[in-house]
Amino acid sequence: MRIALACASIAGASAGPAYAQYAEDVSASIEVATDERRRGLSWSDGDPVVRGSILIPVAAGLSLEATAVSLWGAKRHGGADAVADLGAAYVRQTGGWRLRAQARYHLFPGAAGQGFGELGAGAGYLIGPASVDFHAVYAPRQSSIGGDNLALSVSAAVGxxxxxxxxxxWIGRSSGDARDTVAAARLRPDGSYWDYGASVDYLKGRWSAGLRYTDSSINAPGSCHTGATLIGRVGLSL
Structure with missing residues (x-):
């Protein structure tokens, strides 16, 4: 559980969703955080957010996943009031390896023409109380993001x-082809870039809390909410 929590925290800040074990029961959670950072970029313009998630198993290793996050009119996403991440994931355990494939679409209520989809894959290895994960998430060419986008990352966690x-x-690298430089700046305001960070998470029963430091190599003039920051969060599993 502690490893899964850490991977979930990494996911919120950088690379993508957690590479957790397959769950047999429906699970849900709610949390508040001081920012919504993904791959070093603030999706909430640096404002606090409320996040709710649900995971519904539908077959062995296969689950449906949904997350909704308040964005309060974020400029990065065309003034969207929220983001809803909807998708499916398949997880398989092979020896010490944890393999995952996923598809996800991001909807942005309150903003037109902002939605985009992504495909992802990853592999993680558990070594005692430690876990090492490799992630790849690819967004095919879409007008809403000005081209395509590839995010690669590696993360490590230890209880x-x-x-x-x-x-x-964790550390990650985002790159891609920009057909529309203005739209591409939404996910890559300085072209290809690195993001990195560290986190500490505490889990007690259904309650969790954490601190997360995140930064990026973005240095483009006028780029907002892309630098170093410390994020606090408190969550409850339902």
């Missing part, structure tokens, strides 16, 4: 022995 705390770190 602290004897206490319900997990420490994690």
């Amino acid at each position: 602290v022995p004897g206490i319900p705390i997990t420490v994690a770190t």
